[in-house]
Amino acid sequence: MAVRRAKVKSMGAAQDPALGTAMFAPAALYILLLIGVPFFLAMYYAFSDARIGNTDLHFVGLENFRSILQSPSFRSAVKNSIVFTLASQIIVIICSTILSTALENKFRGRGVIRYLILLPWVAPIALGAIAWKWILDSIYSVITWVLVWLHIFKPYGAPMWLGEPHLAMASVILVHCWRLIPFSTVIMLAGQTAIPREIPEAAAIDGAGFWRTLFQIKIPMMTSIISVAVLFGTIFTFTDMTVVYILTAGGPYDSTQTLPSLAFATGIQGSDLAAGAAISLFLVPVLVVIAYLMLRVAHRAEAT
Amino acid sequence: MPVVETRNLTKVFKEGELGAVNDVNLETREGEFLVFLGPSGSGKTTLLRMIAGLEEPTAGEILIGGRVVNDLSPRERRIAMVFQSYALYPHLTVYKNIAFPLKAQNVKKELHKEKVEWAASLLGIGALLHRKPRELSGGERQRVALARAIVREPSVFLLDEPLSNLDAKLRASAREELELFHRRVGTTTIYVTHDQVEAMAMGDRVVVLDQGVVRQIGTPREVYDEPADTFVATFLGSPPMNLVEMGDFIIGFRPEHFRVAETIRDSPKVAFDLHVQNVEYLGAEYILSGSLAGRRLDGKKVIARLLLGQSFEIGKTHQFAVPEQHLKFFDRSTGKRIEPRTLEWQ
Numbered sequence: 001m002a003v004r005r006a007k008v009k010s011m012g013a014a015q016d017p018a019l020g021t022a023m024f025a026p027a028a029l030y031i032l033l034l035i036g037v038p039f040f041l042a043m044y045y046a047f048s049d050a051r052i053g054n055t056d057l058h059f060v061g062l063e064n065f066r067s068i069l070q071s072p073s074f075r076s077a078v079k080n081s082i083v084f085t086l087a088s089q090i091i092v093i094i095c096s097t098i099l100s101t102a103l104e105n106k107f108r109g110r111g112v113i114r115y116l117i118l119l120p121w122v123a124p125i126a127l128g129a130i131a132w133k134w135i136l137d138s139i140y141s142v143i144t145w146v147l148v149w150l151h152i153f154k155p156y157g158a159p160m161w162l163g164e165p166h167l168a169m170a171s172v173i174l175v176h177c178w179r180l181i182p183f184s185t186v187i188m189l190a191g192q193t194a195i196p197r198e199i200p201e202a203a204a205i206d207g208a209g210f211w212r213t214l215f216q217i218k219i220p221m222m223t224s225i226i227s228v229a230v231l232f233g234t235i236f237t238f239t240d241m242t243v244v245y246i247l248t249a250g251g252p253y254d255s256t257q258t259l260p261s262l263a264f265a266t267g268i269q270g271s272d273l274a275a276g277a278a279i280s281l282f283l284v285p286v287l288v289v290i291a292y293l294m295l296r297v298a299h300r301a302e303a304t
Numbered sequence: 305m306p307v308v309e310t311r312n313l314t315k316v317f318k319e320g321e322l323g324a325v326n327d328v329n330l331e332t333r334e335g336e337f338l339v340f341l342g343p344s345g346s347g348k349t350t351l352l353r354m355i356a357g358l359e360e361p362t363a364g365e366i367l368i369g370g371r372v373v374n375d376l377s378p379r380e381r382r383i384a385m386v387f388q389s390y391a392l393y394p395h396l397t398v399y400k401n402i403a404f405p406l407k408a409q410n411v412k413k414e415l416h417k418e419k420v421e422w423a424a425s426l427l428g429i430g431a432l433l434h435r436k437p438r439e440l441s442g443g444e445r446q447r448v449a450l451a452r453a454i455v456r457e458p459s460v461f462l463l464d465e466p467l468s469n470l471d472a473k474l475r476a477s478a479r480e481e482l483e484l485f486h487r488r489v490g491t492t493t494i495y496v497t498h499d500q501v502e503a504m505a506m507g508d509r510v511v512v513l514d515q516g517v518v519r520q521i522g523t524p525r526e527v528y529d530e531p532a533d534t535f536v537a538t539f540l541g542s543p544p545m546n547l548v549e550m551g552d553f554i555i556g557f558r559p560e561h562f563r564v565a566e567t568i569r570d571s572p573k574v575a576f577d578l579h580v581q582n583v584e585y586l587g588a589e590y591i592l593s594g595s596l597a598g599r600r601l602d603g604k605k606v607i608a609r610l611l612l613g614q615s616f617e618i619g620k621t622h623q624f625a626v627p628e629q630h631l632k633f634f635d636r637s638t639g640k641r642i643e644p645r646t647l648e649w650q
């Protein structure tokens with residue numbers, strides 16, 4: 001009888017709705033307060049005439065969206081965001097595939113190199129970006145100094161890395177890649193260890209060389225892990241403004257202004273909260289699509 | 305049909321440690337089915353992987369068709385291998401799996417379809433060509449792996465425990481299929497297994513390995529009837545050969561040769577008293593275990609295998625005997641087989 005009662009009691013505990021709610025509440029609260037509230041606030045502001053320092057709010061309908069769509073700096077920010085995201089993702093995937101392939105087999109010093117590669121991801125982004133700002137500085141740039149020393153450029157004739165539109169965009173992209181490559185490499189390394197050792201061995205016996213094994217066997221077997229890396233990387237890139245803000249603050253002439261940095265510049269620095277909120281809402285559809293794709297990849301990985 | 309030869313082949317994984325494969329010399333014959341048999345850790349798979357070119361030998365030479373291939377990559381050795389896990393490419397269909405070696409070796413594209421279909425029909429998997437490996441059963445995967453190996457008509461087949469992932473029932477039929485397959489294609493085959501039944505049933509010759517050393521090479525009959533040492537004697541046969549220590553020698557006899565004394569009439573025999581301790585009824589036979597009784601051999605554990613029709617009581621002592629020609633003699637210190645001699649038995 002005692003045994004039976006214990007059993008009934010434990011089943012009762014599992015079905016207790018109060019306990020379930022209590023366990024679930026912190027997560028729900030966290031999402032609601034830190035993600036839900038700002039998100040709905042942004043939606044609310046986007047349809048109003050909110051400005052910093054003004055407590056009066058009026059509903060203005062689609063007015064903010066209309067004026068944003070007509071502004072040339074918004075259009076260039078959309079273009080820049082796309083260029084920034086696409087270019088850095090392509091570079092990151094190529095580099096992290098190479099790195100993870102190189103780091104797959106054991107060799108002396110592999111542990112140290114893995115550690116060094118991971119450093120940019122661990123270091124605070126602001127510090128890294130400030131270091132890069134110095135490296136690319138118009139007067140103190142080490143890169144320029146080395147190039148002058150090698151007689152590739154004349155003193156004072158060297159390019160201004162952050163001062164010319166195309167060079168500035170390239171610099172921002174490369175610094176962002178420097179930051180994302182470690183993350184992506186770690187994901188790819190995990191993906192590679194999931195390939196059984198016999199598969200590349202079978203390919204070698206079947207007569208495939210290094211490149212054929214890489215492109216026809218290994219990379220196809222890693223597509224789901226690569227898509228995880230790409231989707232995460234896209235989110236980190238598309239929503240990121242740290243690198244842009246510290247290196248160029250969107251300049252010169254808005255040539256590196258992306259959607260998040262434009263939203264910040266308009267909404268906070270320009271004190272037009274409503275317009276800033278409206279700009280940031282343009283990120284939502286893209287992120288929704290990416291979130292959907294991520295869930296699909298995760299589901300497919302579960303199914304196989 | 306070229307043959308595979310190894311000369312003093314040695315593999316040491318960690319310096320200073322005992323080698324995984326030590327000084328192995330062997331030679332296949334044309335079209336032969338050669339089996340590497342040994343317990344796990346005996347070096348049989350390492351030996352096979354060195355022949356395949358997946359593992360670099362520490363010392364010694366590998367020859368295929370009379371040519372030293374040590375420095376050749378797997379693809380240049382013209383061998384095909386079937387892995388224990390089959391190692392099918394999971395993202396490719398069966399057709400593309402089988403066609404992969406053709407593509408990798410730049411066989412003309414027009415020939416692919418014909419060759420893939422030939423290999424698939426040889427293994428009876430023509431209906432599965434559009435499927436992915438994960439949609440196949442264990443037996444079907446094994447056949448795809450074999451088809452992928454045969455499709456480029458290799459000079460040597462290497463098979464690494466290809467049956468060990470199948471369930472017991474499937475294993476017997478897959479074994480038979482492999483034998484038929486080998487008879488049909490006639491390619492020199494090296495087959496690695498730890499299963500003595502597979503080795504005896506399939507091998508033209510068996511290489512018995514232990515701790516990286518070849519203990520014996522011979523036909524299944526030779527390694528069973530004339531074991532070279534006590535390891536081979538006990539590794540083959542189930543239950544294993546009885547070994548009884550006597551002075552400087554070890555005397556061996558198989559359980560099936562240890563019979564009731566009065567049933568051995570037409571040959572000279574050596575008689576023992578058997579104190580029966582356990583009887584197992586296995587349907588077609590009895591397995592009797594007990595100990596010998598008598599002065600010099602008192603208390604030695606032995607096993608007898610008897611056909612039905614006799615009954616034994618546990619705890620009783622019976623007169624047993626072994627025909628003299630079935631007694632094997634081994635040197636006690638080395639374990640090696642020696643010439644038969646006359647002994648003072650009781």
